[in-house]
Amino acid sequence: MVTLVINGEERRFDGDQDTPLLWVLRDEMGLTGSKYGCGIAACGACTVHIDGAPSFACITPVGVLEGAEVTTIEGLSESGNHPVQEAWRELNVAQCGYCQAGQIMQAAALVDQYDTVTDDDIDAVMSANLCRCGTYPRIRAAVKQAASAKAAKSGNQEAEAQ
Amino acid sequence: MRDSPIINVSRRGLLGGMGAGALVLAVGLPRPGRAQEEEPEFGRDAMPNGWRDDPKIFIAIAADGLVTVTCHRQEMGQGVRTSIAMVVADELGADWEKVRVDQAPGDEEKYGNQDTDGSRSLRHHFMPLRRAGAAARTMLEQAAAEQWGVDVSEVKADGHKVSHAGSGKSLGYGELATAAMDLEVPERDSLALKDPSEFRYIGKGSIGLVDNMDITTGNTTYGIDVKRDGMLYAVVARPPVYGGKVASLDDSAALAIEGVERVVQIDPAEFPTEFAPLGGVAVIARNTFLAMKGRDALQIEWEDGPNADYDSESYRETLSQAANSPGGKVIRDEGDYDEAASGAAQTVEAEYYIPHLAQAPMEPPAAVVEIKDGKAEAWACVQAPQVTRLRLAERLGLPEDAVKVNVTLLGGGFGRKSKPDFVLEAGILSQAMDGAPVKLTWTREDDIHHGYYHTVSVEKMSAGLDAEGKTIAWRHRTAAPTIGSIFAPDPAQKLPFELGMGLLNMPLAVENIRAENPQAQAHVRIGWYRSVSNIPHAFAIQSFAAELADAAGRDQKDYLLELIGPARQIDPTNQGDVWNYGENPDVYPIDTGRMAAVVEAAAEGIEWGREMPQGRGLGIAGHYSFVSYVAVAAEVEVVDGGVTVPRVSIAIDCGAHVNPDRIRSQMEGAVIMGVGQALMTEVTFAEGRAVQDNFDTYLVPRMDQAPKRIDVHFVGDDAAYDRPLGGVGEPGLPPVVPAITNAVFAATKKRIRRLPIADQLRS
Numbered sequence: 001m002v003t004l005v006i007n008g009e010e011r012r013f014d015g016d017q018d019t020p021l022l023w024v025l026r027d028e029m030g031l032t033g034s035k036y037g038c039g040i041a042a043c044g045a046c047t048v049h050i051d052g053a054p055s056f057a058c059i060t061p062v063g064v065l066e067g068a069e070v071t072t073i074e075g076l077s078e079s080g081n082h083p084v085q086e087a088w089r090e091l092n093v094a095q096c097g098y099c100q101a102g103q104i105m106q107a108a109a110l111v112d113q114y115d116t117v118t119d120d121d122i123d124a125v126m127s128a129n130l131c132r133c134g135t136y137p138r139i140r141a142a143v144k145q146a147a148s149a150k151a152a153k154s155g156n157q158e159a160e161a162q
Numbered sequence: 163m164r165d166s167p168i169i170n171v172s173r174r175g176l177l178g179g180m181g182a183g184a185l186v187l188a189v190g191l192p193r194p195g196r197a198q199e200e201e202p203e204f205g206r207d208a209m210p211n212g213w214r215d216d217p218k219i220f221i222a223i224a225a226d227g228l229v230t231v232t233c234h235r236q237e238m239g240q241g242v243r244t245s246i247a248m249v250v251a252d253e254l255g256a257d258w259e260k261v262r263v264d265q266a267p268g269d270e271e272k273y274g275n276q277d278t279d280g281s282r283s284l285r286h287h288f289m290p291l292r293r294a295g296a297a298a299r300t301m302l303e304q305a306a307a308e309q310w311g312v313d314v315s316e317v318k319a320d321g322h323k324v325s326h327a328g329s330g331k332s333l334g335y336g337e338l339a340t341a342a343m344d345l346e347v348p349e350r351d352s353l354a355l356k357d358p359s360e361f362r363y364i365g366k367g368s369i370g371l372v373d374n375m376d377i378t379t380g381n382t383t384y385g386i387d388v389k390r391d392g393m394l395y396a397v398v399a400r401p402p403v404y405g406g407k408v409a410s411l412d413d414s415a416a417l418a419i420e421g422v423e424r425v426v427q428i429d430p431a432e433f434p435t436e437f438a439p440l441g442g443v444a445v446i447a448r449n450t451f452l453a454m455k456g457r458d459a460l461q462i463e464w465e466d467g468p469n470a471d472y473d474s475e476s477y478r479e480t481l482s483q484a485a486n487s488p489g490g491k492v493i494r495d496e497g498d499y500d501e502a503a504s505g506a507a508q509t510v511e512a513e514y515y516i517p518h519l520a521q522a523p524m525e526p527p528a529a530v531v532e533i534k535d536g537k538a539e540a541w542a543c544v545q546a547p548q549v550t551r552l553r554l555a556e557r558l559g560l561p562e563d564a565v566k567v568n569v570t571l572l573g574g575g576f577g578r579k580s581k582p583d584f585v586l587e588a589g590i591l592s593q594a595m596d597g598a599p600v601k602l603t604w605t606r607e608d609d610i611h612h613g614y615y616h617t618v619s620v621e622k623m624s625a626g627l628d629a630e631g632k633t634i635a636w637r638h639r640t641a642a643p644t645i646g647s648i649f650a651p652d653p654a655q656k657l658p659f660e661l662g663m664g665l666l667n668m669p670l671a672v673e674n675i676r677a678e679n680p681q682a683q684a685h686v687r688i689g690w691y692r693s694v695s696n697i698p699h700a701f702a703i704q705s706f707a708a709e710l711a712d713a714a715g716r717d718q719k720d721y722l723l724e725l726i727g728p729a730r731q732i733d734p735t736n737q738g739d740v741w742n743y744g745e746n747p748d749v750y751p752i753d754t755g756r757m758a759a760v761v762e763a764a765a766e767g768i769e770w771g772r773e774m775p776q777g778r779g780l781g782i783a784g785h786y787s788f789v790s791y792v793a794v795a796a797e798v799e800v801v802d803g804g805v806t807v808p809r810v811s812i813a814i815d816c817g818a819h820v821n822p823d824r825i826r827s828q829m830e831g832a833v834i835m836g837v838g839q840a841l842m843t844e845v846t847f848a849e850g851r852a853v854q855d856n857f858d859t860y861l862v863p864r865m866d867q868a869p870k871r872i873d874v875h876f877v878g879d880d881a882a883y884d885r886p887l888g889g890v891g892e893p894g895l896p897p898v899v900p901a902i903t904n905a906v907f908a909a910t911k912k913r914i915r916r917l918p919i920a921d922q923l924r925s
Contacts, residue, residue: 015449033382035573037525039454042858072380073379076379092371092374094378095239096573097373097382098524101377104378127866134868135831
C-alpha cells in the first residue's frame with residue numbers, strides 16, 4: 001500500500017508496488033494525460049513532476065513514492081493557464097499532440113525553476129522529450145515565450161509590491 | 163488474394179503487376195454497373211465510396227447557435243480537424259468561436275471515402291466541403307426569407323446570422339436552425355460559393371488548432387486512452403520473425419501472477435498477411451503493467467518459418483546484385499540509353515542504399531474493442547476506419563453493420579495506422595473474453611519489432627555526359643521489396659503506384675532514359691511510411707544529380723535546374739507513370755516551371771553560393787510528389803565526422819492554401835523527420851529479427867539534433883482556389899535527405915550513398 005498526493009489529492013494504491021507510476025496514473029487513477037511512449041525513460045512522453053522535479057513516470061515504481069507529491073498535466077494549472085500552456089496554444093506548437101503533455105511538463109519545470117532560459121538550456125533539458133511530428137522549433141520558441149511571459153509577470157508583481 | 167481487397171483506382175486501368183493502383187486500400191465493394199467504356203474517374207471521384215457534399219451529413223446547428231462540423235478524415239497531426247472546420251465554417255458564414263468539431267466513425271456509405279493517407283484530405287474534399295457549407299448557408303437564408311416573407315435574394319447570411327437589409331431584421335443561425343435543416347438541400351449547380359476575397363478563415367493564418375486546449379491540459383483521447391467500464395488490458399507476444407508461429411507454450415508462470423486473467427493464443431497470419439494480426443500469445447490482465455509482466459513470464463518457443471534467415475546486411479548485397487544486373491523489367495525507355503552512354507565523354511555510376519524504417523508514431527498502435535448483443539464497437543487510432551470496420555467484421559464473423567469503429571485522435575500515424583491489425587487483435591481478445599472490453603496496447607518494442615516497415619532499397623544510377631558535361635544518357639535501376647507483397651503472393655516487382663512516386667514522374671530534360679526494376683523479395687511486412695517510395699527515389703535521383711554536377715564541374719543548383727529543363731508541362735503518362743497520384747494528368751500535369759521555382763526559392767532562402775567556412779557546406783534537392791513541388795536547401799556542419807544541420811530552407815508550391823500555418827508546420831516536421839533519416843534512423847534485421855528495440859536504439863532526432871533554423875517559403879499562387887490543390891502532409895519529406903547529404907559532400911568531399919550517415923564520416 002502506498003499513499004501519495006496526486007494533483008493535490010491524497011490517493012492510495014494497494015496493488016503491485018513495482019507498478020510504474022505511469023500505469024497507476026493511467027489505468028488505476030483515470031489520469032490519461034501522461035502518455036506511454038517507450039517505457040524506458042527514452043522519450044519523455046510520461047513526464048510528470050514528483051515533488052516539483054520533472055520525472056519519468058514510466059520507470060518510477062509507485063512503491064517508492066510514499067508521501068510524494070505528484071503533478072500531472074491535468075494538475076499543472078487551474079485552468080490551463082500556466083505560461084507554458086498559454087505559449088503552446090499561442091504558437092500552435094502541437095501537431096498530433098501526443099507527446100505534448102510530457103513536453104509541457106518538462107518545459108514548465110524549466111521555466112518555473114529559472115528566470116532566464118537559453119537555447120543551450122532548451123537543448124539540454126528538452127532533448128529528454130521526443131516528438132516524431134517534429135515540433136521542436138515551435139517548442140523552442142514557446143519555451144522562450146513562456147519564460148518571457150513569466151519574467152514580465154513577476155516583474156509586474158514586484159512593481160506592484162513596491 | 164482475397165476478394166477485391168484493393169480496388170484499382172488508377173486511371174484507365176493501365177496497371178501492371180497485380181493491379182493495385184493506389185495507396186488506397188479500398189476494401190469496399192467494387193462499384194456496381196460500371197461500363198468498361200465509361201470515362202475514367204480521377205481524384206476524389208475514383209476513390210472507393212467517393213465523396214459527399216450533403217450539409218446534413220457534415221453540419222449540425224443547435225438552437226443556441228453552436229455549429230458542429232463532423233470531420234470524416236482522421237487527425238494525426240496534420241491539422242485536418244481544424245482545416246476541415248475552417249472550410250465549412252467559412253462557406254457557412256459561421257463565427258469561428260461558435261464552431262465545434264465532432265469526429266465521424268468509420269462509415270463510408272455515409273461520409274464517402276475516409277482513408278486518410280496519400281496527402282489528399284483537402285485536395286479531395288476542399289470543394290465538396292465548401293459546397294456543404296454553402297448549401298447550409300443557402301438553407302439558412304431560405305428559412306429566414308420564408309419567415310420574413312421576402313425574396314431570398316434580399317437576405318444575406320454572414321457572421322452567424324441572416325440579415326435583411328431592407329427591414330433591418332436579423333436572425334441568428336441558432337434561431338433558424340430547425341427550419342433551415344428541414345429544407346431540401348439546394349441543387350449542387352445552384353450553389354453560390356464565396357469569392358475567395360470574402361474568405362475569413364481559408365488561407366488566413368489566424369485560426370488556432372481546435373484541439374489546442376485539450377492537448378495542453380491533458381484532456382485529449384487517443385486510442386491508448388480509451389476507458390470502458392470493466393475493461394481489461396492486454397499485450398501480445400508475437401512471432402519474432404515474419405511468418406513464424408508458436409511451437410510450444412508454457413503459460414503457468416504468467417497465469418500465477420495476481421491480476422493476470424487469461425492467456426489467449428492468436429492464430430498465425432497466413433501469407434499474404436494483409437492486415438491480419440501476426441498471431442502469437444496474448445496476456446489479458448487487470449492493468450497494462452500486469453499484462454506486460456505476464457507476457458515477460460511466458461515461456462514460448464517459436465517456429466520461425468521462411469524468413470528465419472533474413473539478414474539486412476546480406477540482403478543489401480542481394481539487392482545490389484539485382485540492381486547491378488541487366489534484364490530487370492523495363493519501366494521507362496526513351497531514346498537509346500545504351501547507344502548514348504557508349505558515346506559519352508564521361509560516364510558516372512553510383513549506388514544508393516536506403517534501409518528499413520519504422521514509422522514509430524509516438525502513440526504506438528492501441529485499441530479497445532467490446533462486443534455486446536452481437537455487436538462489436540471499437541475505439542481506435544486508425545487512418546482507415548472503414549477498412550478497419552470491414553476487416554474487424556470479417557475476423558469476428560459479424561455483419562458489417564454490427565461493427566462500429568469510433569476514431570480517436572491519432573498520436574501520429576505516418577502510415578502505420580492505416581493498417582488495422584492491432585484493432586483486430588483487440589477484437590479477437592474481446593471475443594475470447596465473452597465480449598468484455600479489452601484494451602490492446604503495443605509496447606514500443608512491439609512497434610519496432612513487428613512493423614509494416616518502409617521498404618529497403620538499392621537504387622543504381624548510371625549516366626553519360628557529353629564533352630560539355632551535359633547529361634545525355636540516364637539509367638535508373640530500382641530494386642526494393644514491394645508493398646504489394648502483403649496483398650498477394652509476392653510479385654517481387656514494384657507496383658505502378660510505387661514507381662509513380664518520384665521515379666517515373668521525375669521531370670528530366672534528358673533524351674535517353676531507361677529505368678529498370680529487377681525483382682526483389684520481401685522478408686518482412688512492407689508498408690507505407692510518410693511519402694513512401696519517394697524516399698529512396700528522391701535520395702537516389704537528387705544525390706545523383708549532384709554527383710553529375712560535380713563530374714561536370716558545375717554548380718549543383720544550376721545543374722539541377724538544367725536537368726529539370728525549360729518550363730513546360732509534362733503528361734506523366736508519357737513517362738510511363740499511369741498513376742499520377744490518382745489524379746487527372748490534364749488537370750495535374752508535371753509542371754517543370756513550378757519545380758524550378760521552388761528550387762530557386764529554397765536556394766535563395768539559404769543564401770546559396772555564399773562562402774562557407776571549413777567543415778560547412780550547402781546542399782540542395784527538389785522533388786515532385788503528391789502533386790506538390792518541394793525543394794530543400796540545407797546547411798550542414800561536420801566536426802570530427804559528426805554531422806549537424808544548423809539551418810534548412812524549404813520551399814513548397816502546393817497550389818492554393820487552406821491553412822497556411824499547418825502547411826508551415828508540416829514542412830517543419832518533414833525537415834526534422836528527414837534529418838533523422840539522413841543522420842541516424844534505421845531498422846536492421848539479423849536472423850529474421852529486428853535488431854533495434856526502442857528509442858534507445860531506434861534513433862530519431864531530439865531537440866538538440868533539430869535544425870536551429872528552418873525557414874519555410876511559399877511559392878506559387880497560394881490563392882488560386884479555382885485550381886486543384888496539392889498535397890501537404892508528405893511531399894516535404896523526400897528532398898530533405900538528399901539536400902543534407904549533398905551538403906555533406908560540399909563540406910567534406912565525401913559522398914554519402916548509404917543511409918543513415920551514422921558514423922560513416924568518423925575515421
